[in-house]
Amino acid sequence: MSVKKPAHPTLAYSFGKRRGASVLLDRLFTGLVWGTGIIVILFIVGLLFLLLEKGLPQLSWNFLYGLPSEIEEGGGIGPALFNSFYVLIISLIVSIPIGIAAGIYLAEFAPNNKLIEVVRICVEGLSSVPSIIFGLFGIALFVEFFEIGLTILGAAISLAFLNLPVLTRVTEESIRAVPVELRNASFALGSTHLQTIRRVLLPVAMNGIMTGICLTAGRAFGESAVIILTAGVSTSGEMWDFNLLSPGGTLAVHLWYVQSEAIVPDAQEIAQKTTAVLIIVALLINIVFRVPLWLNERKNKA
Amino acid sequence: MQPFIEMNKLNLYYGEFHALKDVSVQIPERAITAFIGPSGCGKSTLLRTLNRMNDRIPGARVEGRVAIGGIDIYSGEVHVESLRKKIGMVFQQPNPFPKSIYDNVAFGPKQHGIRGKKKLDELVEQSLRSAVLWDEVKDDLRRPALSLSGGQQQRLCIARALAVEPDILLMDEATSALDPISTFKIEELTHELKDRYTIVMVTHNMQQAARVSQQTVFFLNGEVIEHDATRQLFANPVDSRTQDYISGRFG
Amino acid sequence: MIDMNPSTNSKAPAELGQSFGKTSGSKFDRKARLRWSNQLFRMICIGSALFVCLVLLCILVLMLRTGVLTFSNVSLTEFFFSTNWDPENEHYGALTFILGTLALTSLTMLISIPISVIIAVFLAEMTPKWLRNLLRPVLDLLVGIPSVVYGFLGLTLLIPWLRNLSGHDLADGLLAASIVLTIMVLPTISRISDDAISAVPNKYRDAAYALGANRFQTVFRVVLPAARSGIMYAVILGMARAIGETMAVVMVIGNTAQLPNSLFTPTAVLTSNIVMQISSVEFDSTWNYGLYMMGFILLAISLLMIVAVRILQKKGGRYS
Structure with a gap:
């Protein structure tokens, strides 16, 4: 303490403005980010609204329910809409059990060896395969090998292959997210592994798995490349045709067909209305499944 | 002693919550001032008002006057980035950036417009020496900072703060996440630094406050209970609540 | 969870008893x-x-x-290095489509990466909480819109605008397709990047601000570098989607097997060519084999990207 300290630069102290450039850059950056963020999101949402605005007011039950017409005006989308859900449901029936079982394997049974690494790479690899490749695979399998032609069955199974990796990964992640304590508690009570999985892990992981199924369903509903290649662009032209071997053009495919190849005079209108239906159903599938999740998130945060 | 930092009737609200109540404290320059008190008593909050880090918290509102070197830091003329350049801060958890040791220390000077490899090299070495880390890392300054031990990371954070050449160093429980040996090294370091910097530290550890600080302020529920020379406060506390706290009866 | 416990509890003693017996x-x-x-x-x-x-x-x-x-039937050089795709006359040069896919993907990424990252920064660092809670679900919903709808949007809204703007009679081509693809991949890239940026610990921001950095400096020199591997992951996912997207591209690219001399010239890419021609060819024909070969090229590209993602994840693990 004996050393005499030089005076602190207390006098003439100032926290004045810094060099203008960095301040300007900061302002510019803030403006750019706000501007881009708002404009781009509004632009995309606005475009979708434009589509809805054209299609929605013209919608009617007759259109939703009616049979399509190749030549005259006033055709509906009944069979295509029906096929969309029919194909979707069959593909989910095929893919959900396999996907969930594979996910359980990865999360619960898999030893950490080379084999598991291979399985995981395959799941990731399969999830990156472009959808049109599943279409080509479907053609080779169903049209060429089994010779059943363009059918609902072929489309649904090809679509199921597309769904598989997503479901597997979501299941694995959801089960891994279950706290270890719950698992241990179940084992400590003398439950077998199977009982633990069925009574503890799956119910807790169900939330995550349901989200995965919803995402998959939304994607499968809107998928068109696979369907065009494996089910064709047309329908059997009848309503409630449950025959698995009928041609299975779905609504998404119908939009493309009407827009590019149809010769009906009101093709433009049909396309607009079909678009509106596609957007609304896709939004509904997503919203219906997600609302509970959002609410949950809110609750957990509060 | 001439006060360097002066707080006058300082009130701080987080929304409805009244976190600091009529705080008036004067902090001398080139000395270590310790803030002690139980968790949630507002001592860290007060520290963060000194470099206006509370600005980033939505809903935080400050009333009253905080002056550093005679200038009200909440007045309109003060540029918050320039203010923070003059006030280094070290946090509870060591928080080096996921970059190299060199880039961590050079980060601040680069922000403030210092270019030129030679100038930066000098600054980095000087800062690391001041933080007594130079000998341990000089062989490989390109190593990722996160490969250092916790104590080294904290000294790196001090070096990083010193590199912008501040006058004040704020330490927010800077040793609470460290082991005793690292803690000791940092305490030694602060002892060396106090001849050149005004240091304000928040600590949970009363022995630490007694060991390193010259002045101690005791807080309770957002209020200043007692402020005195450290030796005086620990030996002869005036307020019974201070007595209770330092003898370990609560907190 | 809670209502499950009774059943587990009631069964457990039974099983215990059983193992005694x-x-x-x-x-x-x-x-x-x-x-x-x-x-x-x-x-x-x-x-x-x-x-x-x-x-x-x-x-x-x-x-x-x-x-x-x-x-x-076709030499490797012809398939990979000729631009003459005329199967009716036995010409099978696929270079146009390969280049088309590369060009379209590059252009899409060029437009979408900067915009997506800016939107991610906007969501993670700048918006007030209420706006963030509104915009995040909106972007999530945009991911779920069918790709044909985006194609239709390009065809009926964007192309007429582009026609007016550019003065070309036909505006189908790379630009239209890349705008449509940008609209499609933008929500994906920006939401995943947004998550990556949000996951950057606050202590890094505190440190940067305490050193006197402003927001621009904090975001560009600290936050984005720390979120780098997550953003790269998002970009690769978006890129994979852009490469593999079929129907939205088919509707706006013009589907003509020619090398484009401008952004407004109709051309074709691997996916669009496959889907336009596959249904009209015999399975056992060179034409069909050529289309499958194109599919294999697409498959190889997407698998390579997964390898890239895995390498990134291993690298990214070092910081987290």
């Missing part, structure tokens, strides 16, 4: 059955996992085996 015949049956069902369940799970692998393997083998047949 090992000698009793009927109990032993139940135990054996339990073990058997455990084994069966295990086998089902393993079988399912292997099935997923099998599907990928089958796809790979089938695409390669069928695709390679192309080269019994």
Whole structure:
């Protein structure tokens, strides 16, 4: 303490403005980010609204329910809409059990060896395969090998292959997210592994798995490349045709067909209305499944 | 002693919550001032008002006057980035950036417009020496900072703060996440630094406050209970609540 | 969770008792059955996992085996280095489509990466909480819109605008397609980047601000570098989607097998060419084999991207 300290630069102290450039850059950056963020999101949402605005007011039950017409005006989308859900449901029936079982394997049974690494790479690899490749695979399998032609069955199974990796990964992640304590508690009570999985892990992981199924369903509903290649662009032209071997053009495919190849005079209108239906159903599938999740998130945060 | 930092009737609200109540404290320059008190008593909050880090918290509102070197830091003329350049801060958890040791220390000077490899090299070495880390890392300054031990990371954070050449160093429980040996090294370091910097530290550890600080302020529920020379406060506390706290009866 | 506990509790003593009574015949049956069902369940799970692998393997083998047949009639050089695709006259040069896919993907990424990252920064660092809670779900919903709808949007809204703006009679081409693809991949890239940026610990921001950095400096020199591997992951996912997207591209690219001389000239890419021609060809024809070969090229590109993602994840693990 004996050393005499030089005076602190207390006098003439100032926290004045810094060099203008960095301040300007900061302002510019803030403006750019706000501007881009708002404009781009509004632009995309606005475009979708434009589509809805054209299609929605013209919608009617007759259109939703009616049979399509190749030549005259006033055709509906009944069979295509029906096929969309029919194909979707069959593909989910095929893919959900396999996907969930594979996910359980990865999360619960898999030893950490080379084999598991291979399985995981395959799941990731399969999830990156472009959808049109599943279409080509479907053609080779169903049209060429089994010779059943363009059918609902072929489309649904090809679509199921597309769904598989997503479901597997979501299941694995959801089960891994279950706290270890719950698992241990179940084992400590003398439950077998199977009982633990069925009574503890799956119910807790169900939330995550349901989200995965919803995402998959939304994607499968809107998928068109696979369907065009494996089910064709047309329908059997009848309503409630449950025959698995009928041609299975779905609504998404119908939009493309009407827009590019149809010769009906009101093709433009049909396309607009079909678009509106596609957007609304896709939004509904997503919203219906997600609302509970959002609410949950809110609750957990509060 | 001439006060360097002066707080006058300082009130701080987080929304409805009244976190600091009529705080008036004067902090001398080139000395270590310790803030002690139980968790949630507002001592860290007060520290963060000194470099206006509370600005980033939505809903935080400050009333009253905080002056550093005679200038009200909440007045309109003060540029918050320039203010923070003059006030280094070290946090509870060591928080080096996921970059190299060199880039961590050079980060601040680069922000403030210092270019030129030679100038930066000098600054980095000087800062690391001041933080007594130079000998341990000089062989490989390109190593990722996160490969250092916790104590080294904290000294790196001090070096990083010193590199912008501040006058004040704020330490927010800077040793609470460290082991005793690292803690000791940092305490030694602060002892060396106090001849050149005004240091304000928040600590949970009363022995630490007694060991390193010259002045101690005791807080309770957002209020200043007692402020005195450290030796005086620990030996002869005036307020019974201070007595209770330092003898370990609560907190 | 809570309503499950009683059943677990009530069963547990029963099982405990049962394990004491090992000698009793009927109990032993139940135990054996339990073990058997455990084994069966295990086998089902393993079988399912292997099935997923099998599907990928089958796809790979089938695409390669069928695709390679192309080269019994067409030379490798012609297929990969000729731009003359005229199957009716036995010309099978696929270079146009390969270049088209590369050009379209590059252009899309060029437009979408900066915008997506800016939107991610906007969501993670700048918006007030209420706006963030509004915009995040909106972007999530945009991901779920069918790709044909985006194609239709391009066809009926964007192309007429582009026609007016550019003065071309036909505005189908790379620009239209890349705008449509940008609209499609933008929500994906920005939401995943947004998550990556939000996951950057606040202590880094605190440190930067305490050193006197402003927001621009903090975001560009600290936050974005720290979120780098997550953003790269988002970009690769978006890129994979752009490369593999079929129907939205088909509707706006013009579907003409020619090298474009401008952004407004109709051209074709791998996916669009496959889907336009596959239904009109015989399975056992060179034409068809050529299309499968194109599919194999797409498949190879997307698998390479997965390898890139894995490498990134290993690298990114160092910081987290």
